[in-house]
Amino acid sequence: MVKDFSLFTSPGMERMPNGDPHAAVACLHNGPRIFYSPCNTRDGRGTWVITRAQDQRELLQDTLTFSSHRSLFASALGENWPLIPLELDPPAHSVFRSLLNPLLSPKRITELEPAVRDRAIALISKISASSTSCDVLTDFAFPFAVSISLRLLGLSDERLDTFVGWGRDLLHGDGIKQTAAARTILAFIDELAAMRRKEPTDDFMTFVVQAKVDGRALRDEEIHGIGVLLFVAGLDTVATAIGFDLAYLARNPKEQELLRSKPDRIVLAAEELLRAYSTVQMIRVATKDINFEGAPIRKGDFVSCATMIANRDPAEFEHPNTIDLAREDNRHTAFAYGPHRCLGSHLARQEIVIALEEWLSRI
Numbered sequence: 633m634v635k636d637f638s639l640f641t642s643p644g645m646e647r648m649p650n651g652d653p654h655a656a657v658a659c660l661h662n663g664p665r666i667f668y669s670p671c672n673t674r675d676g677r678g679t680w681v682i683t684r685a686q687d688q689r690e691l692l693q694d695t696l697t698f699s700s701h702r703s704l705f706a707s708a709l710g711e712n713w714p715l716i717p718l719e720l721d722p723p724a725h726s727v728f729r730s731l732l733n734p735l736l737s738p739k740r741i742t743e744l745e746p747a748v749r750d751r752a753i754a755l756i757s758k759i760s761a762s763s764t765s766c767d768v769l770t771d772f773a774f775p776f777a778v779s780i781s782l783r784l785l786g787l788s789d790e791r792l793d794t795f796v797g798w799g800r801d802l803l804h805g806d807g808i809k810q811t812a813a814a815r816t817i818l819a820f821i822d823e824l825a826a827m828r829r830k831e832p833t834d835d836f837m838t839f840v841v842q843a844k845v846d847g848r849a850l851r852d853e854e855i856h857g858i859g860v861l862l863f864v865a866g867l868d869t870v871a872t873a874i875g876f877d878l879a880y881l882a883r884n885p886k887e888q889e890l891l892r893s894k895p896d897r898i899v900l901a902a903e904e905l906l907r908a909y910s911t912v913q914m915i916r917v918a919t920k921d922i923n924f925e926g927a928p929i930r931k932g933d934f935v936s937c938a939t940m941i942a943n944r945d946p947a948e949f950e951h952p953n954t955i956d957l958a959r960e961d962n963r964h965t966a967f968a969y970g971p972h973r974c975l976g977s978h979l980a981r982q983e984i985v986i987a988l989e990e991w992l993s994r995i
């Protein structure tokens with residue numbers, strides 16, 4: 633029941649040039665449907681690990697038994713409020729999800745397309761004009777993702793470097809840097825909310841400060857929970873997706889040439905790369921003792937549904953470790969499954985496709 637496997641520390645999972653952590657999870661699909669990993673979070677906590685896509689889908693639907701309530705960001709500050717809607721359970725989750733859905737609807741994202749493309753072109757042109765090599769994550773993918781998050785919040789790129797630094801410290805810094813960045817980002821959200829209350833525009837934060845749930849205005853903690861999530865949700869997720877995609881294409885020049893000459897294939901290719909290089913580990917907290925396939929899950933235990941495990945499950949995907957950029961009917965769960973399905977998936981897809989289109993046509 634206990635297995636010496638961790639998404640963070642097992643052989644093949646560590647950060648290294650030309651590493652392939654997604655191939656390293658293939659060993660799990662021949663093993664049990666669930667096992668306990670004693671060290672399977674960034675801060676070294678243990679989780680149960682669900683190894684089959686179908687089991688993950690069932691678990692993610694069962695929000696009564698497997699809760700999303702964790703207060704991850706707030707706990708870095710010694711506080712206790714949820715990221716909204718990510719860390720809410722029903723019925724509160726559906727109230728906020730319905731409120732926020734229109735903000736990232738396909739129509740809104742289509743309207744955003746020219747701005748997203750402009751930002752990709754600006755960053756890529758700078759790289760192609762100044763250098764013959766670059767670090768894709770540092771020089772393009774991360775600043776691009778931060779820049780789009782700023783755009784959502786109604787801000788220009790004027791202070792892009794400052795925000796990139798905050799994002800990097802929050803997501804990759806040590807404990808001290810993380811806490812400092814969390815504090816700075818929260819103060820910034822408060823400042824922005826105050827500005828939009830005074831001078832409303834047509835951006836997200838104006839929408840949030842004017843919004844009502846159950847006939848009342850949002851509380852400060854709710855504004856924090858929404859503002860912080862909207863800022864951070866699309867940073868590492870989008871940046872790593874672009875990073876993995878460009879690394880794959882760099883190693884596969886024929887596929888690269890094919891997409892360059894037939895850019896209409898990029899949309900389908902991006903889906904396959906999302907499947908093959910999924911990154912998000914969803915963690916749920918058991919709300920009661922429950923027996924899952926003989927595993928004695930106890931109330932309060934963490935249960936992990938890692939998309940990188942589900943999306944290489946041979947029961948769901950033919951030849952899961954072969955990357956087929958023309959794969960059809962690609963029902964991957966890179967954007968999750970169930971009520972917490974990614975609210976930003978339309979935007980994320982648009983960012984990735986535009987990044988690939990502009991990169992391949994300019995570099």
Ligand code: HEM
Pocket residue numbers: 716717718719729736861862863865866867869870873911912913914915939966967968971972973974975976977979980
């Ligand atoms: C490739 C990029 C992305 C991936 C792979 C991704 C993946 C995910 C996943 C797996 C979840 C579910 C997490 C859980 O249930 O624990 C999620 C939720 C969420 N994502 Fe994304 N995401 C991406 C980009 C974005 C972007 C650009 C935004 C927009 C700002 C965004 C906003 C959200 C929000 C608000 C939620 C919470 C939804 C809810 O709880 O109802 N994501 N995302």
